[in-house]
Amino acid sequence: MPPAAALIFLTVAMDLGAFAQITFGPPSEHSTTPASPGWPLGRPHTRVTLNGLAICSDGTTLSIELADQRVIRFQLDEKTRYSRDTKPGSLASFHMADFVQVESEVDNKGFLLAHSVRFVREAAPSEMAEVFQSPELMQRWQANVLGASDLHPTEDDRALHLVSKPEPIRGFGPDGATGSRPSGLLGAIPPEAETSPAADDELISLTRQWVNDSFKKLPNFRAKQITSMFKSISKPVKWIPEEFVTAEVAYEDDGESYSDLHVGGKRLANAPAAADAAYMRSLDKAWSTGDFKTISHCVFSELPDSDFRKAGTEDFHGERLVRYEFAGPRSSSCIGVNFKSQITYPAYNGSMKVRARTGEILHVEMEASGIPAAFPLDRAERSIDFESVRIGSAQYLLPATAYWFGCFRSSYSCFLNRIDFRDYRRFEADSKVSFGNLPANHQ
Secondary structure, three states, X not given: OOOHHHOOOOOOOOOHHHHOOEEEOOOOOOOOOOOEOOEOOOOOOOEEEXXXXXXXXXXXXXXXXXXXXXXXXXXXXXXXXXXXXXXXXXXXXXXXXXXXEEEEEXXXXXXXXXXEEEEEEOOOHHHHHHHHOOHHHHHHXXXXXXXXXXXXXXXXXXXXXXXXXXXXXXXXXXXXXXXXXXXXXXXXXXXXXXXOOOOHHHHHHHHHHXXXXXXXXOOOEEEEEEEEEEEEOOOOOOOEEEEEEEEEEEEEOOEEEEEEEEEOOXXXXXXXXXXXXXXXXXXXXXXXXXXXXXXXHHHHHHOOHHHOXXXXXXXXXXXXXXXXXXXXXXXXXXOOEEEOOEEEOOEEEEEEEEEOOOOOEEEEEEEEEOOOOOOOEEEEEEXXXXXXXXXXXXXXXXXXXXXXXXXXXXXXXXXXXXXXXXXXXXXXXXXXXXXXXOOHHHO
């Protein structure tokens, strides 16, 4: 997403009348009255001037939003004139949410044909937030030829840490139970972890060592992966359930494979016996892969200790957690955003919560930054919570719940995938284990 600082927003105090004005020109010989129920904007050839916020244009029409939230869609033709900053311009010189004045004329069918489009001023942050949630934009964003604009940071509430986290769409236990557990990050603390907290300047080094060592010890195992998919088109965000996908995920020799794929409870036809991550992404369902190892290993393989900045501490169930923030470069393999045929590998910002006693990572979250302006999404985030899981006689920190969150560019058309991992068991023995504190039917 281009830096918000690249745009200057002018906050203008105004009343309702200053936001959008309608001015009718003198009636022509074809128009006896400026307006009537059948001709609300006047008879044919009536001149109409409207002020409002530019929403979108497909090159042949231009939509603006008035103060009363009406959307006016003007017809454009080769005679339409454009001016910006008192100079002749083109349609491409305008940006979404520009405050514009459109001089138009009612045609023979009652539609408005734009004669001229004139830039008046840039949008205030609150006005831009209004445009970003317009249904007109969300329905026509793919064809929008107006320049992209970023929502002002103070108005942008499209963030994973600000939205609600829904429960799974439906149960996935043998009797339909969700298998939910008490909220929180921590699992049982192994007795050997009861040591003195590491010094802050040593903790990142300890965490790096833990990342490198712990995953070398991971056995081959299987788990159930359940992805619940939600969408929202409103501000504030309200999640609407769509469907759920279940799969058997196998971790073997540092790689992941997927089998027994079901979408909406129905077996996925023609699915391979053992699908890889590329196949899962091809399902076009914002799939999350690489949760067992890739994220933490990738971050530490790219960033030195000095790039991790302590951002605070918190107490959870009597244990001290340290929060670190970090940032990664563009073209990193740590985060990739895919939409149909388009893929981008943007820079990222992230944070993680670490046990002060052991250096173990309990929570990781990453947000894409610098997404190309032409890419369909302008927000992409993911997070993973880890919990203690016993496999055989050993205890491991493994993913419990992950989220994959994104929004289409310049809109409140957003999606959220909740990914739950359950029923961890050793690959060879197929012995079933579960997280602690689960309902009796999951023990």
